Amino acid sequence: MQMDTTEHDIYQAAIHGDRDAFEMIIHSSSRNLFAIAYGILQNRQEAEDVVQDTLVKAWKSRWRVREPEKFPAWLSTIARHRARDLARRRRPEPLPHDFESAAVVDDAENETADLGPYVQAALAQLPELHRVALTLRYFEELDYATIERTLGLTNGALRGILGRALGLMRKRLKPALATIT
Amino acid sequence: MPTIHEQIDEFLAADLHGELSTAEQNALHAHLIECAQCRKDFQEEKNMHKLLNETMSDEKADPAFEQRMLARFRNRVPRRTGLIKLVANLMRFRAVQITAAAALLLALAQMGKMITGEAAAPTERSEYISNVLESERLKPGDGLTRDVDKFATTKQNVSPIAPASVNAPPPAPPLDKSSARTVSAPKTKKAEFKEEDAKAVNTSATENDSSASPEATPGPMANRKLVRNATAELEVASFEEAVQKITGFASEDKGYVATSSSEKQANGKLRGEVVVKVLPDNLDGVSNVVAVTVSAEEDVDALHLFLGSRTHRVVHDPGIDDDGAAAGSADAKCCVTQPGKLNAFKIHE
Numbered sequence: 001m002q003m004d005t006t007e008h009d010i011y012q013a014a015i016h017g018d019r020d021a022f023e024m025i026i027h028s029s030s031r032n033l034f035a036i037a038y039g040i041l042q043n044r045q046e047a048e049d050v051v052q053d054t055l056v057k058a059w060k061s062r063w064r065v066r067e068p069e070k071f072p073a074w075l076s077t078i079a080r081h082r083a084r085d086l087a088r089r090r091r092p093e094p095l096p097h098d099f100e101s102a103a104v105v106d107d108a109e110n111e112t113a114d115l116g117p118y119v120q121a122a123l124a125q126l127p128e129l130h131r132v133a134l135t136l137r138y139f140e141e142l143d144y145a146t147i148e149r150t151l152g153l154t155n156g157a158l159r160g161i162l163g164r165a166l167g168l169m170r171k172r173l174k175p176a177l178a179t180i181t
Numbered sequence: 182m183p184t185i186h187e188q189i190d191e192f193l194a195a196d197l198h199g200e201l202s203t204a205e206q207n208a209l210h211a212h213l214i215e216c217a218q219c220r221k222d223f224q225e226e227k228n229m230h231k232l233l234n235e236t237m238s239d240e241k242a243d244p245a246f247e248q249r250m251l252a253r254f255r256n257r258v259p260r261r262t263g264l265i266k267l268v269a270n271l272m273r274f275r276a277v278q279i280t281a282a283a284a285l286l287l288a289l290a291q292m293g294k295m296i297t298g299e300a301a302a303p304t305e306r307s308e309y310i311s312n313v314l315e316s317e318r319l320k321p322g323d324g325l326t327r328d329v330d331k332f333a334t335t336k337q338n339v340s341p342i343a344p345a346s347v348n349a350p351p352p353a354p355p356l357d358k359s360s361a362r363t364v365s366a367p368k369t370k371k372a373e374f375k376e377e378d379a380k381a382v383n384t385s386a387t388e389n390d391s392s393a394s395p396e397a398t399p400g401p402m403a404n405r406k407l408v409r410n411a412t413a414e415l416e417v418a419s420f421e422e423a424v425q426k427i428t429g430f431a432s433e434d435k436g437y438v439a440t441s442s443s444e445k446q447a448n449g450k451l452r453g454e455v456v457v458k459v460l461p462d463n464l465d466g467v468s469n470v471v472a473v474t475v476s477a478e479e480d481v482d483a484l485h486l487f488l489g490s491r492t493h494r495v496v497h498d499p500g501i502d503d504d505g506a507a508a509g510s511a512d513a514k515c516c517v518t519q520p521g522k523l524n525a526f527k528i529h530e
Contacts, residue, residue: 019260023251030250034242044240048250055254063274119236137198138233139241144200162198163191170222170229177228 003069003149011068022059029072030055031140032150033079039135040083040128042120050086054079073152080132115176122172130165133158185212189219193226420451431457 003011013021030051037047037054058075065071123131129151136147148158170177185192185208192209195201201209213220271277417423420443428438436458443453 023254026251026254027247030247031242034246038240048246051250052253052257055250056257059254059258115232116236116239119232134233135237138237144195144198159191159195159200163188163194166194166197166226166229167190169233170225173229173232174225177225177232 008068011065011071015062015065015068015071017062022062025071025075026055029075032072032136032142032146033075035135035139036076036079036132036150037083038139039123039131039133040080041087042124046086047083050079050083053082057082070152072150076132076150076152080128084128115173118173118176119169122169125172126165126168130161130168133161134165134169137162185209186216186219189222190226193219193223197226197230420453424453424455427455427457 010021010024014025033051033054034047037050038044041047041050054075057078065074123134126134133147133151133153136142136150142150144155144158144162147153148155151158153161189212192201192205196206196209213223272281424438424441431437439456439458441453441455443451446452
């Protein structure tokens with residue numbers, strides 16, 4: 001959870017209105033914010049809009065952050081709230097009708113290609129924080145320390161979340177997983 | 182402490198993500214050798230990990246994502262420049278916010294006073310006290326009113342000094358050229374009076390009418406200031422005697438000596454300050470006088486100007502001039518010739 005000095009200084013400068021510092025944060029954080037928003041919305045365009053809104057809102061209210069160490073988690077919270085608001089406004093997408101039997105893929109060469117919708121459907125059934133943690137891990141391959149800092153979690157909490165998330169996914173996609181060699 | 186078997190999901194995920202320590206890895210693999218169920222879960226977990234890697238990597242942000250976000254951000258939030266940027270940044274700080282809020286409240290308070298017609302803040306309390314004193318003075322049969330009437334031999338029946346300072350020896354005081362009479366006598370005893378209230382207040386009519394019809398005098402009160410300060414710097418032969426005289430005359434005007442202090446100077450002489458407070462009615466006679474220098478030759482007119490009609494209260498207390506001669510002047514003595522009142526201040530050469 002430790003933040004190096006340079007990173008700390010950048011966040012500090014951004015809080016005090018340094019536009020260049022904030023643009024550096026845009027460079028370093030926008031992908032993570034996209035992963036968070038996508039984890040909740042599972043829609044690329046909407047996730048991109050959420051990131052944009054998050055950045056603008058963060059710039060306008062940056063002075064509210066008292067401790068620079070909490071800036072990444074604060075950014076993530078804004079993104080999660082905006083994505084959640086957007087998700088509430090739209091109708092839930094139905095699961096694939098054959099989701100429960102998401103079954104056996106005959107074509108061994110294309111064994112994972114057709115499982116995309118089932119993976120998305122299984123993800124959609126996870127708790128929000130589980131989805132967000134999973135997308136951060138698998139979109140950007142972030143290590144646990146970065147995910148902890150981004151989401152404001154402890155190592156133990158993140159381990160539990162990712163363990164349960166993978167376990168749930170594994171159980172829901174069990175028939176499909178059996179086909180993967 | 183939970184066992185690895187109980188936490189197998191966490192261990193399997195952390196192992197696949199490369200987040201287990203060496204000790205944890207060894208412990209996990211030892212458990213997998215022993216536990217068939219966990220070995221099966223481990224195999225499924227690996228497949229799940231592979232599936233997620235392959236499916237989700239297609240959905241992640243494209244390489245130009247950051248630049249696109251930055252460009253859109255710059256478009257939506259243009260850079261501020263110059264003063265606006267400075268003010269906007271300053272307003273982010275708590276101290277600046279508090280200061281701005283305080284300034285705003287102060288401005289609103291002053292605006293409220295302007296709208297309601299109240300005087301500026303420093304004189305508000307003075308106005309109140311003045312009103313109280315005036316109402317007391319106007320009560321029929323009041324001792325103070327009688328006293329004022331007794332001294333009202335002219336329309337300006339006032340006492341000039343409040344407070345007075347008595348100093349020994351004084352430097353030549355600066356004169357207000359606009360209103361002072363400057364006398365260039367070779368031997369000059371100087372008295373300087375400063376009327377800080379530049380606004381002349383006509384209260385003589387009020388005083389004359391007060392005993393006859395107290396109700397007829399509420400008008401001037403609205404613009405009247407209670408506290409006026411006049412300062413007299415006097416050189417006296419005896420500090421103690423001067424203080425006694427001042428005290429006596431303050432008592433005559435229903436006033437009093439508020440503070441009196443003295444200190445011995447390097448030359449062995451006393452230098453002191455006496456603050457006398459008298460009723461506002463007795464101050465009006467000096468309202469037109471800013472500063473007066475009184476000389477031995479021309480002090481009568483000057484004293485009239487300064488003291489209004491009450492020159493009879495000026496004391497002649499001859500001192501010793503530089504040549505060792507008695508310093509009292511004929512003019513000053515003339516002031517004493519009016520009967521009944523004696524010894525207010527000594528003005529000598």
